[in-house]
Amino acid sequence: MVTIKSKSEIEKMREASRIANLAQKAVERAIRPGISTLELDRIAEKTMRENGAIPAEKGYPSGIKGVPDFPGAICASINDNIIHGIPSSKAILQEGDIISVDLVAYKDGFNGDCARTYSVGKVSVEAQRLIDVTKQSFFEGIKYARKGYRLGDICHAIGEYVDKNGFSVIKEFEGHGIGREMHEDPGIPNFGKAGRGIRLEPGMTLAIEPMVTAGFPEIYSGDDGWSIWISDGSLSAHYENTILITEKEPEILTLA
Numbered sequence: 001m002v003t004i005k006s007k008s009e010i011e012k013m014r015e016a017s018r019i020a021n022l023a024q025k026a027v028e029r030a031i032r033p034g035i036s037t038l039e040l041d042r043i044a045e046k047t048m049r050e051n052g053a054i055p056a057e058k059g060y061p062s063g064i065k066g067v068p069d070f071p072g073a074i075c076a077s078i079n080d081n082i083i084h085g086i087p088s089s090k091a092i093l094q095e096g097d098i099i100s101v102d103l104v105a106y107k108d109g110f111n112g113d114c115a116r117t118y119s120v121g122k123v124s125v126e127a128q129r130l131i132d133v134t135k136q137s138f139f140e141g142i143k144y145a146r147k148g149y150r151l152g153d154i155c156h157a158i159g160e161y162v163d164k165n166g167f168s169v170i171k172e173f174e175g176h177g178i179g180r181e182m183h184e185d186p187g188i189p190n191f192g193k194a195g196r197g198i199r200l201e202p203g204m205t206l207a208i209e210p211m212v213t214a215g216f217p218e219i220y221s222g223d224d225g226w227s228i229w230i231s232d233g234s235l236s237a238h239y240e241n242t243i244l245i246t247e248k249e250p251e252i253l254t255l256a
């Protein structure tokens with residue numbers, strides 16, 4: 001069931017989302033060659049806690065027998081690790097890497113979710129283009145994130161823009177509704193047919209998150225049971241915001 005948030009719930013979504021964005025900004029300032037993803041994790045968690053939020057990814061159940069709950073406050077995924085990388089003191093950023101950071105702040109019963117891919121020092125032209133196309137595909141998608149359109153219009157616009165630019169979305173993971181739960185209905189694939197799916201209504205809060213690779217869009221799970229990798233070792237990028245459907249333009253809660 002897709003929930004419609006009340007005015008007071010939307011205020012809480014704004015606050016959780018504001019803090020998620022603050023945590024991203026703190027991570028972004030810290031990114032440099034030589035820093036570990038565990039250090040980035042600590043920075044994000046500290047920022048969230050100082051603002052009265054908790055990192056909702058920490059302790060998130062895997063749902064897979066034998067795979068422990070997620071140990072990190074953030075997902076930190078380098079290069080061909082597209083999503084769900086576990087922060088580690090052994091994962092040290094190198095000049096030329098790209099790193100995707102996905103985090104969720106939880107406060108007063110509500111979640112704010114956002115992801116960014118950052119460059120470490122100077123990166124290749126191709127890597128920068130991948131980051132830029134992934135980010136822009138989100139903005140292409142949300143042109144349709146308004147009353148009168150259907151969910152499939154967003155999905156289609158994202159997928160089409162990525163394809164047109166010579167990259168590929170992965171199909172096994174998708175965006176989602178968000179609110180009291182980190183993952184609510186509807187699922188929001190990064191591809192699809194325009195004109196299909198639910199009608200968008202004011203008060204819906206959605207986490208829209210293109211996950212894109214420069215290579216062939218086939219993935220595998222790492223030995224840790226969490227991390228997801230591109231099979232051919234190509235670079236990958238991720239961009240996500242929590243948005244609110246309104247009577248007019250969507251409000252991007254994790255960019256406020």
Ligand code: MG
Nearest residue numbers: 102103113114
């Ligand atoms: Mg996320």
